[in-house]
Amino acid sequence: MKQLTEANRRAKADARLIALDWGTSSLRAMLLGADAALLDARVAPLGIMQIGEGGFEAAYRSMVADWLAEAKLPAIAAGMVASAQGWLEAPYCQETAGARELAGRLAKVALSDGGALHLVPGVSLTEPRAEVMRGEETQVVGALTLFPHMRREAVFVLPGTHSKWIRIEDGCIRECQTFMTGELFAVLRQHSILGRFAGAGEPEATATEEEDSAFDTGVEVARTSAGGISPLLFSARAKVLLGQLPKAASLAYLSGVLIGDELRNALAHPIRSVVMIGDARLCARYRRAARQFGVSDMPEVENATRVGLWAIAREAGLVK
Amino acid sequence: MKQLTEANRRAKADARLIALDWGTSSLRAMLLGADAALLDARVAPLGIMQIGEGGFEAAYRSMVADWLAEAKLPAIAAGMVASAQGWLEAPYCQETAGARELAGRLAKVALSDGGALHLVPGVSLTEPRAEVMRGEETQVVGALTLFPHMRREAVFVLPGTHSKWIRIEDGCIRECQTFMTGELFAVLRQHSILGRFAGAGEPEATATEEEDSAFDTGVEVARTSAGGISPLLFSARAKVLLGQLPKAASLAYLSGVLIGDELRNALAHPIRSVVMIGDARLCARYRRAARQFGVSDMPEVENATRVGLWAIAREAGLVK
Numbered sequence: 001m002k003q004l005t006e007a008n009r010r011a012k013a014d015a016r017l018i019a020l021d022w023g024t025s026s027l028r029a030m031l032l033g034a035d036a037a038l039l040d041a042r043v044a045p046l047g048i049m050q051i052g053e054g055g056f057e058a059a060y061r062s063m064v065a066d067w068l069a070e071a072k073l074p075a076i077a078a079g080m081v082a083s084a085q086g087w088l089e090a091p092y093c094q095e096t097a098g099a100r101e102l103a104g105r106l107a108k109v110a111l112s113d114g115g116a117l118h119l120v121p122g123v124s125l126t127e128p129r130a131e132v133m134r135g136e137e138t139q140v141v142g143a144l145t146l147f148p149h150m151r152r153e154a155v156f157v158l159p160g161t162h163s164k165w166i167r168i169e170d171g172c173i174r175e176c177q178t179f180m181t182g183e184l185f186a187v188l189r190q191h192s193i194l195g196r197f198a199g200a201g202e203p204e205a206t207a208t209e210e211e212d213s214a215f216d217t218g219v220e221v222a223r224t225s226a227g228g229i230s231p232l233l234f235s236a237r238a239k240v241l242l243g244q245l246p247k248a249a250s251l252a253y254l255s256g257v258l259i260g261d262e263l264r265n266a267l268a269h270p271i272r273s274v275v276m277i278g279d280a281r282l283c284a285r286y287r288r289a290a291r292q293f294g295v296s297d298m299p300e301v302e303n304a305t306r307v308g309l310w311a312i313a314r315e316a317g318l319v320k
Numbered sequence: 321m322k323q324l325t326e327a328n329r330r331a332k333a334d335a336r337l338i339a340l341d342w343g344t345s346s347l348r349a350m351l352l353g354a355d356a357a358l359l360d361a362r363v364a365p366l367g368i369m370q371i372g373e374g375g376f377e378a379a380y381r382s383m384v385a386d387w388l389a390e391a392k393l394p395a396i397a398a399g400m401v402a403s404a405q406g407w408l409e410a411p412y413c414q415e416t417a418g419a420r421e422l423a424g425r426l427a428k429v430a431l432s433d434g435g436a437l438h439l440v441p442g443v444s445l446t447e448p449r450a451e452v453m454r455g456e457e458t459q460v461v462g463a464l465t466l467f468p469h470m471r472r473e474a475v476f477v478l479p480g481t482h483s484k485w486i487r488i489e490d491g492c493i494r495e496c497q498t499f500m501t502g503e504l505f506a507v508l509r510q511h512s513i514l515g516r517f518a519g520a521g522e523p524e525a526t527a528t529e530e531e532d533s534a535f536d537t538g539v540e541v542a543r544t545s546a547g548g549i550s551p552l553l554f555s556a557r558a559k560v561l562l563g564q565l566p567k568a569a570s571l572a573y574l575s576g577v578l579i580g581d582e583l584r585n586a587l588a589h590p591i592r593s594v595v596m597i598g599d600a601r602l603c604a605r606y607r608r609a610a611r612q613f614g615v616s617d618m619p620e621v622e623n624a625t626r627v628g629l630w631a632i633a634r635e636a637g638l639v640k
Contacts, residue, residue, distance in 0.1 A: 124558075124561070124562055126562060126564075129551075129555060129558075130555055130558040130559045130561075130562050130564055131554075131558050132557075132558045132561050132562065162513075162554060177551055178551075178554040178558070179550050179551060179554070180512070180514075180550065180553045180554050181550065183512050183513065184512075184550070184553070187507045187508065187511045187512050188507065190511070191507045191510070191511050192500070192503050192504075192507050193482075193503065194500075226546075226588075227548060227584075227585040227588065228547060228548010228549055228550060228581065228585070229548055229549060229550055230499050230500065230501065230504070230548060230549055230578070230581050230582060230585060231449075231497055231498075231499060231585050233500045233504070234451075234482060234498040234499070234500050235449060235450055237452075238444075238449075238450040238451050238452045238498070239450045241444070241450075241452050242444055242446060242450045242452065244446075244450055258550070261548065261550050262550060264547075265547040265548070265550060265551050268546075268547065
């Protein structure tokens with residue numbers, strides 16, 4: 001880090017904002033220039049559940065000290081760092097939230113050197129069901145900043161541990177539906193009888209043809225089942241025992257069942273268009289499954305968190 | 321064990337059958353007299369996943385040696401002991417199974433002293449879905465032996481780790497549906513974010529009023545949700561964060577959601593009557609939930625395994 005190249009040194013001189021994506025398991029720090037240009041970035045396993053001695057401020061400084069040494073910069077963070085288990089709890093923005101509402105309710109952490117870190121609040125909704133988010137609101141703001149034509153009406157899906165479907169109206173979050181698809185898959189794979197047939201390791205990055213086929217079958221089974229997943233999960237075991245599914249593909253089948261069930265629920269009411277925000281490989285799985293629902297077009301938005309943090313900081317007057 | 325009372329000694333002289341309920345986590349051994357009368361019983365954590373040095377025969381002998389010392393007795397076992405991971409794999413009875421079919425397909429383990437242990441095969445079905453069972457078929461045979469009027473048509477629910485709904489026609493198993501309700505609850509409680517609000521220990525034997533109320537709410541939410549559990553699970557967290565559900569009752573709510581969803585699926589088609597076989601406390605939870613579905617009468621059958629093992633042994637000519 002000390003041996004900056006000349007290009008890097010020039011870039012650092014243009015720095016305008018420190019932007020943090022601070023979740024449960026990791027902390028990603030970005031140094032941004034004008035218009036959210038990415039000047040530098042680093043990531044560490046310093047999620048809010050992994051904070052060691054010295055606490056949050058030590059973790060923060062370990063990531064950004066050299067950036068702050070160059071210039072006094074405003075700093076903003078989104079994610080679980082603003083939860084009750086995080087650095088400081090930022091109360092949820094309730095019912096209606098866009099960039100302006102979020103910017104108006106930043107929580108401010110006072111640092112020991114007189115500086116500050118601003119935390120983006122999460123969003124809570126009570127209708128039609130209890131829902132909460134921390135971090136996803138910032139991704140949505142980023143996506144709407146990149147594609148302003150979606151402000152009037154849009155549905156975003158953010159697949160992951162807790163997959164969220166978020167409906168936008170007039171630039172604000174109006175409805176959310178959370179599916180624990182990623183976490184369900186993880187706990188069933190690691191801790192239930194359904195993981196027994198598979199190796200203990202992580203799945204390969206590239207699915208085999210056998211796995212793709214089992215995934216498609218799982219999606220199909222979920223798509224045509226009105227009852228949801230609970231009568232389907234056991235089939236990931238029974239089908240193997242009866243020779244209807246190869247052992248090695250049982251987790252791909254389970255993944256298909258879970259993602260298929262999420263899509264069946266989320267697409268139960270017609271949606272004009274769905275835009276994805278998330279990990280490219282996971283988005284590709286969702287796109288593959290969505291084709292069975294007649295949805296052939298689910299584009300992906302990249303850099304949503306970075307642009308969202310910038311947009312909220314700008315709305316709050318932290319940057320121009 | 322050596323100091324048998326006179327009554328016990330007489331009882332042992334009447335012994336006709338050694339009957340074992342040998343599952344994944346425990347082994348229950350029963351000494352039966354005429355008409356399945358229970359003369360003695362013992363249980364040990366010697367499930368098929370806990371078999372130590374010496375293997376299955378050593379475990380078996382440790383449980384029944386003194387019974388066999390009194391008399392040469394036939395022996396029969398049901399459960400996962402007859403699976404591929406058990407002592408000897410007994411191929412599934414396919415599609416149609418009653419006491420006669422099961423008795424005709426017992427697998428015989430030859431013991432080192434010239435004796436034998438007979439294993440009840442499980443049952444597999446492929447229509448309308450892939451299903452397998454090992455142990456539940458014996459419970460059903462027992463229930464039908466105790467209540468012959470149910471032979472023509474009946475539905476049994478066996479709540480547990482893998483809750484099974486089994487439809488009987490003309491004394492045979494015709495259809496089965498497995499719900500991983502118990503295992504889902506366990507893995508979500510122990511390994512997912514939904515368990516975070518609750519203490520690590522086992523729930524108290526008696527539910528508090530707050531827990532009963534949360535359980536009922538969970539059942540109601542599942543009963544009225546057409547989409548199944550995947551859009552509901554996260555509400556066990558969101559409702560707590562938004563003050564709609566007490567932390568201490570979040571697992572009771574989750575239990576209500578899971579049992580409610582199982583009932584919504586299983587009772588989707590009208591069923592004339594449902595009879596339960598299983599743990600009394602768990603049956604009481606199901607009965608409480610079933611009332612919300614307008615089902616006020618779900619009686620329980622006791623001693624189903626013991627009577628089922630006896631009935632199959634009699635059908636096979638092992639006892640008279």
